[in-house]
Amino acid sequence: MFQPRVRAVLGPTNTGKTHLAITRLLAHASGVIGFPLRLLARENYDRMVAAKGERHVALITGEEKIVPPGARWFSCTVEAMPLDRQVEFLAVDEIQLCADPDRGHVFTDRLLHARGLVETMFLGAETIAPLMRRLVPQAEIETRPRLSQLTYAGPAKLTRLPPRSAVVAFSAGEVYAIAEAIRRRRGGCAVVMGRLSPRTRNAQVALYQNREVDFLVATDAIGMGLNMDVDHVAFASLVKFDGRQNRQLTPQELAQIAGRAGRGMRDGTFGTTADCPALPDDVADKIERHSFEPLTALAWRNSDLDFSGLDPLLASLIALPPQPGLTRGNDATDFLVLSALARDPVVRDLAKGRERVRLLWEACQIPDYRKLADDSHTALCGRVFGHLALEGRLPRDWVANQIAQLDRTDGDLDTLMARLASIRVWTYIASRADWVPDAAHFQAEARRVEDALSDALHEALTARFVDRRAAHLMRRLDETEEELLSAVTRRGEVVVEGHAVGHVRGFEFEPALGSGDEDEKRVVLRAARRALRDEIPRRVTALEQSKDHAFGLRPDHTVTWTYSPALNAPPGLGDTAPVARLRPGPEPLKPQVEVLPSEFLDGTQRERIRARIAAWLEGLIRRELGTLEAVEKKAEEDGALRGPAFRLRESLGLVPGATEGLVPPELRPRLKAIGVRAGRFALYLPEALRPRAMALRGQLWALSQGIETPPLPPPGLVSIAAPPAEGAPPPGSPTALVAAWPRGYDAVLGWMPAGPVLLRLDVAERVAAELGYLTRRAPAMLPPDLASRLGVKAELLPAVLEALGFRLLPGGELPEGHYGPPTPPRVGHLPRPPAHGRGQPA
Numbered sequence: 064m065f066q067p068r069v070r071a072v073l074g075p076t077n078t079g080k081t082h083l084a085i086t087r088l089l090a091h092a093s094g095v096i097g098f099p100l101r102l103l104a105r106e107n108y109d110r111m112v113a114a115k116g117e118r119h120v121a122l123i124t125g126e127e128k129i130v131p132p133g134a135r136w137f138s139c140t141v142e143a144m145p146l147d148r149q150v151e152f153l154a155v156d157e158i159q160l161c162a163d164p165d166r167g168h169v170f171t172d173r174l175l176h177a178r179g180l181v182e183t184m185f186l187g188a189e190t191i192a193p194l195m196r197r198l199v200p201q202a203e204i205e206t207r208p209r210l211s212q213l214t215y216a217g218p219a220k221l222t223r224l225p226p227r228s229a230v231v232a233f234s235a236g237e238v239y240a241i242a243e244a245i246r247r248r249r250g251g252c253a254v255v256m257g258r259l260s261p262r263t264r265n266a267q268v269a270l271y272q273n274r275e276v277d278f279l280v281a282t283d284a285i286g287m288g289l290n291m292d293v294d295h296v297a298f299a300s301l302v303k304f305d306g307r308q309n310r311q312l313t314p315q316e317l318a319q320i321a322g323r324a325g326r327g328m329r330d331g332t333f334g335t336t337a338d339c340p341a342l343p344d345d346v347a348d349k350i351e352r353h354s355f356e357p358l359t360a361l362a363w364r365n366s367d368l369d370f371s372g373l374d375p376l377l378a379s380l381i382a383l384p385p386q387p388g389l390t391r392g393n394d395a396t397d398f399l400v401l402s403a404l405a406r407d408p409v410v411r412d413l414a415k416g417r418e419r420v421r422l423l424w425e426a427c428q429i430p431d432y433r434k435l436a437d438d439s440h441t442a443l444c445g446r447v448f449g450h451l452a453l454e455g456r457l458p459r460d461w462v463a464n465q466i467a468q469l470d471r472t473d474g475d476l477d478t479l480m481a482r483l484a485s486i487r488v489w490t491y492i493a494s495r496a497d498w499v500p501d502a503a504h505f506q507a508e509a510r511r512v513e514d515a516l517s518d519a520l521h522e523a524l525t526a527r528f529v530d531r532r533a534a535h536l537m538r539r540l541d542e543t544e545e546e547l548l549s550a551v552t553r554r555g556e557v558v559v560e561g562h563a564v565g566h567v568r569g570f571e572f573e574p575a576l577g578s579g580d581e582d583e584k585r586v587v588l589r590a591a592r593r594a595l596r597d598e599i600p601r602r603v604t605a606l607e608q609s610k611d612h613a614f615g616l617r618p619d620h621t622v623t624w625t626y627s628p629a630l631n632a633p634p635g636l637g638d639t640a641p642v643a644r645l646r647p648g649p650e651p652l653k654p655q656v657e658v659l660p661s662e663f664l665d666g667t668q669r670e671r672i673r674a675r676i677a678a679w680l681e682g683l684i685r686r687e688l689g690t691l692e693a694v695e696k697k698a699e700e701d702g703a704l705r706g707p708a709f710r711l712r713e714s715l716g717l718v719p720g721a722t723e724g725l726v727p728p729e730l731r732p733r734l735k736a737i738g739v740r741a742g743r744f745a746l747y748l749p750e751a752l753r754p755r756a757m758a759l760r761g762q763l764w765a766l767s768q769g770i771e772t773p774p775l776p777p778p779g780l781v782s783i784a785a786p787p788a789e790g791a792p793p794p795g796s797p798t799a800l801v802a803a804w805p806r807g808y809d810a811v812l813g814w815m816p817a818g819p820v821l822l823r824l825d826v827a828e829r830v831a832a833e834l835g836y837l838t839r840r841a842p843a844m845l846p847p848d849l850a851s852r853l854g855v856k857a858e859l860l861p862a863v864l865e866a867l868g869f870r871l872l873p874g875g876e877l878p879e880g881h882y883g884p885p886t887p888p889r890v891g892h893l894p895r896p897p898a899h900g901r902g903q904p905a
Contacts, residue, residue: 067178071158071185071195074207075353076322077331080186081107084154088136089114091181094152097141097173099160100284101126105261108138125430126490126513128506142169146177153179158187159315159358161194164392165305167362171389174199176366190315193357194388211325215347216332218339219297222248226277227294230336231320233282233303239476241299241337242280242528251276251529257284258432260483262517267524276529283316285323296324297336307393317342318350362392370420373405396440400427403441410445413452423448430491432484443488451498459500465489466505470512472519476527479520486513551598553628555638557591564591569624569640570599570661570672592663599663602626606642607675613637614679616762618772620645622656622676643676651715651763652684652691684763687756690738690748691716697737703730707739707746715760716751717824719744719810742828743835743868744815752813752825754778764811773804775812781854782820782863818862820855831867834890842872842891849890868893 072080085107088094098104101124108122108129121134123143137145141155155177161170174185175198185195185202192204221244224230230245230252232238238254245252253271255264268291271279279285279293283303298317302309325331333350335341342350349355365382369375380398384390394402401424404410414423426448431440450457469486472479490509496502550558555567565574572591606613606624615623621644627637646655656677658669685692691712698708707726710718726734726741734741740749750756758775765772776783776797786792786802793799801809801821809815813824830852837843846852850860861871872889 067181069183069202071202071204073187073189073192075209077209077325078207084184084186088152091152093135093150095137095144095150096154097139097144099157101140102261102264104138104140111136111138126487128494151179151181153177154184156186158185159191161361162358164362167392168364171361171363172366190355190358197388211328212330214332215351216334218335218341221336224297225295228297229279229281229293230297230299231281232299238280245278246528246530249278252278252280254524255281255285257282258480260513260517262514263521266521283320293323294331296321296333299337299339314346314349315355321350360390363389370417373414376420396431397428400441400444404445419452422451432487456500457498462505466508472515476523483516557594569642570664595663603668603671606672611679620766645766647767651767654766687759690750694737716748717813718746722746743831745824757812761812773808774800781826782822785819785821817866819859834869838891842889845888845890
């Protein structure tokens with residue numbers, strides 16, 4: 064009699080076990096293979112379809128059922144393997160998971176009971192070999208060596224990981240944190256977790272496989288046979304939460320994950336990274352030699368269940384293992400849900416009879432993908448059972464509403480993950496054609512929502528953890544020493560290898576970074592230096608040839624330059640940027656020029672820039688305040704004029720304070736002859752009070768004081784209300800602006816205090832001179848337009864005149880019996896000199 068062959072192909076990762084199994088499967092007339100992950104079942108389904116065609120290949124997982132009528136070869140998850148179907152070949156991958164305390168009982172059941180008509184093959188690690196010889200004595204055990212060498216590389220920082228590395232963490236929080244760090248430092252990464260749908264996982268892996276990114280961050284899901292071109296595996300942690308407690312990973316588990324490094328005949332390496340300590344020497348040695356302690360027991364749960372009642376079913380589920388080498392594992396979710404529902408009197412009342420008990424058990428086996436750590440999953444299973452027991456089908460409106468609530472693609476990563484987990488539950492429910500009315504419609508709807516959520520999750524992961532520009536540039540800079548294609552556009556945009564990496568303003572490069580991370584900035588700068596190698600010398604030459612209108616001064620004493628690719632461009636066109644700053648010189652009229660630091664300028668270029676800006680500044684001062692130099696030259700011919708001329712130069716053309724006692728009457732005409740006015744309130748040059756000269760004087764004074772240039776008052780004003788002694792002036796008003804001026808700034812600008820207002824010096828001098836001439840012998844009639852000329856209200860005029868050294872004599876009515884016009888208001892000299900406040904020299 065023919066005896067079906069049972070084989071066990073055991074060995075470390077990268078031994079070609081899965082490839083062998085698929086080859087044998089397709090060589091038979093029919094076959095089924097079970098994988099530990101839905102992702103693996105889907106991946107190998109695609110391989111089988113490519114070889115045999117869609118009409119002949121089926122996919123069965125908890126959530127997906129693609130079973131063509133003529134299907135002969137099946138790719139499944141281990142839990143979903145159709146054991147009632149007779150096939151020539153049967154295989155189970157990662158059979159060492161029989162020892163897993165949570166899922167192991169399913170694998171053990173397949174090991175003990177699942178067989179192909181012609182051939183059965185179990186694939187896995189050598190650690191299961193001793194127990195397999197005891198439990199399946201007819202099995203032929205074949206061990207295979209690893210095709211490539213796996214070497215321990217020790218710990219390494221994230222920034223030092225080699226390209227084509229996979230970083231492994233054991234929680235979503237750790238995965239996100241490491242992926243974000245790699246995005247900032249290395250340009251980006253793909254993310255693979257067991258919670259991802261096959262569609263999202265495949266899209267993320269494609270990013271990595273297509274070399275759009277050089278790094279992968281994953282959970283231990285990659286340890287279960289996912290095939291990727293990984294050269295190095297780095298553990299970010301050696302501890303995982305197994306659903307009950309945090310525990311250290313075993314050397315065998317570490318080896319399963321580390322074995323993803325290297326593929327085919329290409330060697331691989333493994334190590335640790337981030338905050339993870341180095342692997343102990345003995346553990347690293349075991350992984351390199353693939354030498355581990357054999358398994359001592361396999362998880363087992365009774366598969367011969369008693370459906371005669373609820374209590375018999377529970378009792379059969381907790382039956383003791385029938386032979387040595389088997390042990391009860393952890394209570395699975397389906398058992399915990401059944402135990403909870405068994406305490407519900409409504410459920411107990413409904414679960415009468417073998418068919419109802421079997422139906423309840425099937426409802427309890429709905430997978431808990433959401434893992435909410437509450438009783439919501441138990442409640443869902445109970446409601447599904449209730450509808451099926453009473454109505455035979457789930458209500459159409461309820462199923463449609465549950466799926467529709469999840470049909471949204473907005474939200475963050477965690478929200479999308481939660482919706483994806485929930486729709487997987489409903490995909491599983493919809494796959495039960497005996498439960499759901501119009502099952503084909505709801506299966507399509509659930510798949511559509513899952514695909515939409517998968518695409519949205521992939522886009523969200525990519526947007527958050529991938530910077531394609533930085534990844535591409537880093538790879539190109541690391542791979543080659545050849546010239547990169549680079550350019551600077553006419554608008555100053557720096558483009559390297561087709562990627563806009565920033566903007567050059569003046570002689571400084573501004574990286575186009577969202578986060579401003581320093582590590583990413585260094586990557587971009589490496590690429591930009593090559594692009595700017597020719598651009599910076601061209602800009603230095605352009606600055607030297609620029610017209611004066613291309614330069615400007617800011618209140619903080621930085622010098623700006625407006626660059627235009629077209630030489631001699633009209634004013635206002637081009638890109639304006641700071642290129643230098645002013646420093647106080649030996650005297651206010653001789654500030655020093657300091658070129659702003661730039662790593663792209665050498666010493667010679669900096670001196671060329673400094674010389675051109677110094678020439679522009681000297682020309683600006685000569686143009687606006689050149690009268691000071693002319694006055695000094697004229698004063699050299701008359702010794703009596705040298706003192707006033709020197710004081711004017713030191714004070715930038717305006718010495719506040721009365722001049723009656725300082726400048727003798729006979730000297731005034733001689734000063735006037737050389738352009739100097741010895742007025743009532745200041746010694747000054749009229750040209751120094753012009754708007755542009757006033758602005759430059761304010762800037763030079765602020766520079767000498769080591770402060771930023773305060774703002775000027777609006778043009779055209781003659782007077783400004785003085786700041787009140789108490790309270791704050793209205794925000795934005797000229798008075799508020801004056802209140803913020805440093806002491807002495809009003810006098811420098813040519814404003815003088817005049818009682819309740821500040822008056823422009825030239826207006827005050829002109830009005831005071833006119834009034835002085837009118838009242839030289841006696842009080843004179845008040846000029847009718849005097850208030851408007853001084854820019855003050857009529858009620859303020861007496862106080863303003865008093866500050867200027869005059870008094871207002873009000874008019875009066877004629878005595879009784881006298882006829883004629885009344886006495887008009889008059890103005891006359893004060894008997895004492897005016898008092899000055901803010902405008903007095905120190």
